Amino acid sequence: xxxxxxxxxxxxxxxxxxxxxxxxxxxxxxxxxxxxxxxxxxxxxxxxxxxxxxxxxxxxxxxxxxxxxxxxxxxxxxxxxxxxxxxxxxxxxxxxxxxxxxxxxxxxxxxxxxxxxxxxxxxxxxxxxxxxxxxxxxxxxxxxxxxxxxxxxxxxxxxxxxxxxxxxxxxxxxxxxxxxxxxxxxxxxxxxxxxxxxxxxxxxxxxxxxxxxxxxxxxxxxxxxxxxxxxxxxxxxxxxxxxxxxxxxxxxxxxxxxxxxxxxxxxxxxxxxxxxxxxxxxxxxxxxxxxxxxxxxxxxxxxxxxxxxxxxxxxxxxxxxxxxxxxxxxxxxxxxxxxxxxxxxxxxxxxxxxxxxxxxxxxxxxxxxxxxxxxxxxxxxxxxxxxxxxxxxxxxxxxxxxxxxxxxxx
Amino acid sequence: xxxxxxxxxxxxxxxxxxxxxxxxxxxxxxxxxxxxxxxxxxxxxxxxxxxxxxxxxxxxxxxxxxxxxxxxxxxxxxxxxxxxxxxxxxxxxxxxxxxxxxxxxxxxxxxxxxxxxxxxxxxxxxxxxxxxxxxxxxxxxxxxxxxxxxxxxxxxxxxxxxxxxxxxxxxxxxxxxxxxxxxxxxxxxxxxxxxxxxxxxxxxxxxxxxxxxxxxxxxxxxxxxxxxxxxxxxxxxxxxxxxxxxxxxxxxxxxxxxxxxxxxxxxxxxxxxxxxxxxxxxxxxxxxxxxxxxxxxxxxxxxxxxxxxxxxxxxxxxxxxxxxxxxxxxxxxxxxxxxxxxxxxxxxxxxxxxxxxxxxxxxxxxxxxxxxxxxxxxxxxxxxxxxxxxxxxxxxxxxxxxxxxxxxxx
Numbered sequence: 001x002x003x004x005x006x007x008x009x010x011x012x013x014x015x016x017x018x019x020x021x022x023x024x025x026x027x028x029x030x031x032x033x034x035x036x037x038x039x040x041x042x043x044x045x046x047x048x049x050x051x052x053x054x055x056x057x058x059x060x061x062x063x064x065x066x067x068x069x070x071x072x073x074x075x076x077x078x079x080x081x082x083x084x085x086x087x088x089x090x091x092x093x094x095x096x097x098x099x100x101x102x103x104x105x106x107x108x109x110x111x112x113x114x115x116x117x118x119x120x121x122x123x124x125x126x127x128x129x130x131x132x133x134x135x136x137x138x139x140x141x142x143x144x145x146x147x148x149x150x151x152x153x154x155x156x157x158x159x160x161x162x163x164x165x166x167x168x169x170x171x172x173x174x175x176x177x178x179x180x181x182x183x184x185x186x187x188x189x190x191x192x193x194x195x196x197x198x199x200x201x202x203x204x205x206x207x208x209x210x211x212x213x214x215x216x217x218x219x220x221x222x223x224x225x226x227x228x229x230x231x232x233x234x235x236x237x238x239x240x241x242x243x244x245x246x247x248x249x250x251x252x253x254x255x256x257x258x259x260x261x262x263x264x265x266x267x268x269x270x271x272x273x274x275x276x277x278x279x280x281x282x283x284x285x286x287x288x289x290x291x292x293x294x295x296x297x298x299x300x301x302x303x304x305x306x307x308x309x310x311x312x313x314x315x316x317x318x319x320x321x322x323x324x325x326x327x328x329x330x331x332x333x334x335x336x337x338x339x340x341x342x343x344x345x346x347x348x349x350x351x352x353x354x355x356x357x358x359x360x361x362x363x364x365x366x367x368x369x370x371x372x373x374x375x376x377x378x379x380x381x382x383x384x385x386x387x388x389x390x391x392x393x394x395x396x397x398x399x400x401x402x403x404x405x406x407x408x409x410x
Numbered sequence: 411x412x413x414x415x416x417x418x419x420x421x422x423x424x425x426x427x428x429x430x431x432x433x434x435x436x437x438x439x440x441x442x443x444x445x446x447x448x449x450x451x452x453x454x455x456x457x458x459x460x461x462x463x464x465x466x467x468x469x470x471x472x473x474x475x476x477x478x479x480x481x482x483x484x485x486x487x488x489x490x491x492x493x494x495x496x497x498x499x500x501x502x503x504x505x506x507x508x509x510x511x512x513x514x515x516x517x518x519x520x521x522x523x524x525x526x527x528x529x530x531x532x533x534x535x536x537x538x539x540x541x542x543x544x545x546x547x548x549x550x551x552x553x554x555x556x557x558x559x560x561x562x563x564x565x566x567x568x569x570x571x572x573x574x575x576x577x578x579x580x581x582x583x584x585x586x587x588x589x590x591x592x593x594x595x596x597x598x599x600x601x602x603x604x605x606x607x608x609x610x611x612x613x614x615x616x617x618x619x620x621x622x623x624x625x626x627x628x629x630x631x632x633x634x635x636x637x638x639x640x641x642x643x644x645x646x647x648x649x650x651x652x653x654x655x656x657x658x659x660x661x662x663x664x665x666x667x668x669x670x671x672x673x674x675x676x677x678x679x680x681x682x683x684x685x686x687x688x689x690x691x692x693x694x695x696x697x698x699x700x701x702x703x704x705x706x707x708x709x710x711x712x713x714x715x716x717x718x719x720x721x722x723x724x725x726x727x728x729x730x731x732x733x734x735x736x737x738x739x740x741x742x743x744x745x746x747x748x749x750x751x752x753x754x755x756x757x758x759x760x761x762x763x764x765x766x767x768x769x770x771x772x773x774x775x776x777x778x779x780x781x782x783x784x785x786x787x788x789x790x791x792x793x794x795x796x797x798x799x800x801x802x803x804x805x806x807x808x809x810x811x812x813x814x815x816x817x818x819x820x
Contacts, residue, residue: 018761095783101772103782110794111764189618193794208599208622214795235817242819350812351428354521362511362815371820372513372811373505384520384603384808385624386795398794401782402760405772407645409652410781 002184005139005172006191009112012169013137017109019166021086024132027164028082031129034156035075039068045152046121053145056119063120064145074125077376081129084375087394088135102404107397109135111193115378116141116182116207118199121149127196128157128171130378134396137170139192141185143199144177151175182206189213194396198379201306216391218379221251221334222306223364226323226349228340229260233267235361236339237274240312242363243337245278249308251380252335252367256303256313258323264291264316272314280310287316304330320345324352331355333382335364356382356389412594415549415582416601419522422579423547427519429576431496434542437574438492441539444566445485449478455562456531463555466529473530474555484535487786491539494785497804498545512814517807519545521603524595525788526551526617528609531559537606538567538581540788544806547580549602551595553609554587561585592616599623604806608789611716626801628789631661631744632716633774636733636759638750639670643677645771646749647684653747653773655688659718661790662745662777666713666723668733674701674726682724690720697726714740730755734762741765743792745774766792766799 016024035042046066053064093105113136115127124140131138142150150173158168174181182203186195189212196216197207207215225243227236243254259268264287272282272292282288283302284295295314302313303326317323327336337359338349346360357367369377369390377390387395426434445452456476463474503515523546525537534550541548552560560583568578584591596605599622606626607617617625635653637646653664669678674697682692682702692698693712694705705724712723713736727733737746747769748759756770767777779787779800787800797805 014762017764097781097783101776101781108764212618214624214793232817238819239817246820352424354427354518355810357811357813360812360814362813362818363820365820366511366813366818367811371507371511373507383624388808389811398798400765401767401777401799402770403767403772403776404756404770407642407649408772408776409648410656410773410775 001176002174002181002188005174006112006188008169009137009139009172010191012167013109013111015167016135016137016170017088017111019135023164023166024135025082027132027161027166028078028129030160030163031125031157032075032078032082034160035071035078035125038156039071042066042071042149042152042156043068045148048148049146056145060119060145064149066121066149070122074122078125078129081133081376081393084133084393087133087397092399099408100406101408104402105399106402107394107399110396110398112137112139112191113194113196113396114139114141114185114188114192115196115198116185116203117197118143118203119145121146121153123198124150124153126376127378130376130393130396132161132170134393136396139172139174139185141174141182142177147175147177183210186211196378214386216379216381216386217383218381218391219251220306220332220382221253221380222256222304222330222332223252223254223335223337224256224258224327224331225254225337225339225364226258226317226320226327227260227263227267227271228320228338228342228345229262230342230345231263231267231339232341233263233270236267237271239337239339239361239363240271241274241278243365244275244280244312245310246365248310250365251306252365253308254312254337254364255305255307256315256330258315258317258326260320260323261287261316261318264288268292268314268316275312278310280312282312282314284314285316288314320348324349327353333384334380335359335367337362337364356380411586412584412591412598415584416522416598418579419547419549419582420601422577423519423521425577426545426547426580427498427521429545433574433576434545435492437542437571437576438488438539440570440573441535441567442485442488442492444570445481445488445535448566449481452476452481452559452562452566453478455558458558459556466555470529470555474559476531476559480532484532488535488539491543491786491803494543494803497543497807502809509818510816511818514812515809516812517804517809520806520808522547522549522601523604523606523806524549524551524598524602525606525608526592526595526613527607528553528613529555531556531563533608534560534563536786537788540786540803540806542571542580544803546806549582549584549595551584551592552587557585557587593620596621606788624796626789626791626796627793628791628801629661630716630742630792631663631790632666632714632740632742633662633664633745633747634666634668634737634741635664635747635749635774636730636737637667637669637673637677637681638730638748638752638755639672640752640755641673641677641749642751643673643680646677647681649747649749649771649773650681651684651688653775654685654690654722655720656775658720660775661716662775663718664722664747664774665715665717666725666740668725668727668736670730670733671697671726671728674698678702678724678726685722688720690722692722692724694724695726698724730758734759737763743794744790745769745777747772747774766790
């Protein structure tokens with residue numbers, strides 16, 4: 001069955017690659033309209049998921065839930081994607097060679113993108129809208145918890161494509177939500193150009209391990225903030241509190257505070273107080289626990305752990321080198337920050353830390369497509385190839401070289 | 411043992427990432443000098459390989475063989491890589507956001523690159539020089555046929571690094587040339603950021619199937635030339651002969667000629683004559699065999715086959731659509747050409763063909779780093795992610811975002 005979906009996606013991708021920007025934007029506009037016009041149908045489908053999902057955690061039930069306001073937000077997000085410039089058919093570079101050959105590098109869609117994700121029905125829209133904008137056909141494979149919502153949403157997406165003169169197979173949903181269907185999709189490299197796993201670490205690891213096509217690694221963010229001995233302490237406090245507390249479930253939230261021993265006695269009580277006041281549980285190393293009585297001792301597992309919660313690991317380090325070593329060992333190449341007034345320390349941190357985003361005197365929470373000015377993003381890439389950091393619509397493209405001659409031979 | 415090599419490569423990569431351009435270029439200059447100063451040692455090591463390789467095919471023995479002239483060529487190639495601009499530490503983009511955050515996108519090395527290859531000792535130098543230029547540590551795993559040559563070459567490379575003040579572990583050779591060592595290297599994703607398999611299709615397929623890190627897919631080139639009904643016939647003949655005959659063993663050589671039925675009777679005899687005169691064996695479909703008495707019937711396997719030899723498959727097609735379908739089915743997304751005077755046919759070919767390089771009225775043989783003006787290349791990428799077409803030193807880099815603030819929070 002997946003083979004047949006792959007073939008249909010490939011055929012749709014062929015038509016999409018030469019579609020006009022206007023056509024793709026019209027499909028997006030129709031989708032935004034339908035999200036609001038079909039509110040009743042969508043909420044009914046969502047209700048079925050919620051009824052079947054009563055055993056799920058409250059947090060998961062909340063992620064799953066659609067409301068009138070949430071549908072309006074999703075429609076707005078689709079319109080923002082529509083407003084972005086066309087990422088395909090753009091001239092990226094050109095040159096005329098000494099032999100007269102004229103070479104152009106032009107952006108084109110990747111082709112077929114598969115997205116495997118979990119309980120959030122809003123991913124269905126984000127992913128489909130970004131793929132459509134960039135001229136890619138998409139095969140969606142959401143979680144079983146959201147199957148009724150996803151089926152209704154994809155039906156809406158397909159009919160919007162059709163009305164805009166695009167093939168409905170631009171968007172397809174794998175209705176089989178078994179583990180087998182995810183595994184089979186990961187091996188469909190004849191038809192799928194890129195796999196995007198969106199969800200927990202076990203899903204991402206499984207994709208890296210099993211996929212035969214390219215995988216866009218996103219998601220895991222074990223972000224550190226290193227407070228240097230030359231830090232501005234109130235600034236350090238404000239940045240740490242923001243990075244930990246403003247939205248602890250996101251991948252750009254900080255999980256671990258590293259603080260230089262020379263400033264720890266003065267700064268740590270102030271930073272800890274602010275965290276504790278916001279309900280953060282502190283898991284400290286021995287030195288931290290001596291300074292902060294409310295801290296509980298961190299276990300080995302707490303270093304390099306993505307808490308996704310109001311919990312922060314705190315370690316007192318001897319110097320910048322120890323901070324860099326800790327980040328190299330436990331970081332996930334997502335976002336890392338140094339707070340310091342010392343330019344030399346900043347420069348060493350910038351040179352040495354290998355991560356998508358390296359911050360000086362700012363919160364890691366800024367690693368985001370919108371904050372970077374890229375518009376919508378489908379995740380934060382923590383790999384090094386193809387693209388790094390916020391993945392926007394232009395990252396869902398590749399290029400080809402178009403070479404024009406007058407019979408040149410070599 | 412590979413684990414330990416991985417750790418050493420990672421440590422070397424850390425130092426390399428902040429090395430100066432001058433240091434890396436000095437290492438390359440010392441390598442070029444040593445290639446000529448150590449000629450005797452290198453030729454002796456190569457002689458051992460040649461003695462042990464007497465059962466190999468003549469072609470393989472030739473690939474394996476080093477001579478004084480070939481060493482001079484290799485030294486020259488290293489100096490050409492040295493002459494390229496620094497691909498790392500380059501400012502690629504910057505922006506100041508409304509909140510005052512200053513964001514820079516700066517090119518950085520990938521880290522550690524592994525190259526698995528076969529009998530050519532010159533790949534040892536190409537790969538190491540390109541990795542050094544771009545600030546990457548490299549783990550080389552060559553074929554057993556070239557083990558003595560590679561050991562001598564890598565010893566020279568390591569001592570040049572050391573003399574330039576770089577760690578000798580910038581370049582390491584896996585001396586175990588068993589299949590097991592290749593498989594183990596493919597699973598070393600903790601330490602290796604990119605795997606480049608260079609060799610036959612079975613090696614590349616095995617890497618795609620088994621590697622847990624990103625793989626740079628290069629190599630297989632089943633390139634087609636479509637001679638449209640509106641082609642300039644002498645131009646078509648010259649381009650086809652050049653694309654097939656000028657160096658049939660390369661991946662950018664043409665393997666298959668598709669010719670429009672309306673022009674076949676007039677053009678095919680002339681093109682076939684020129685090919686036959688150059689010693690090319692023609693394997694034709696039924697229509698071709700009727701027109702060209704010297705052609706032998708093509709078997710099903712001959713379509714989509716990389717002959718790497720003076721053999722060409724020839725098919726008469728009904729129209730441009732059939733040519734496009736044939737290319738989609740049998741092409742390898744490498745290089746495809748149309749010969750036509752008809753702008754509309756060219757435009758459809760350019761829009762529809764999904765390949766790294768799409769040509770109009772020119773030979774597919776131009777898909778090459780030097781011909782494109784990029785300098786040295788480590789292969790032609792036939793994948794779609796990260797980079798496509800000739801892979802130069804700048805493609806062996808990634809980037810990071812460096813963000814400077816004054817305590818901004820979100």
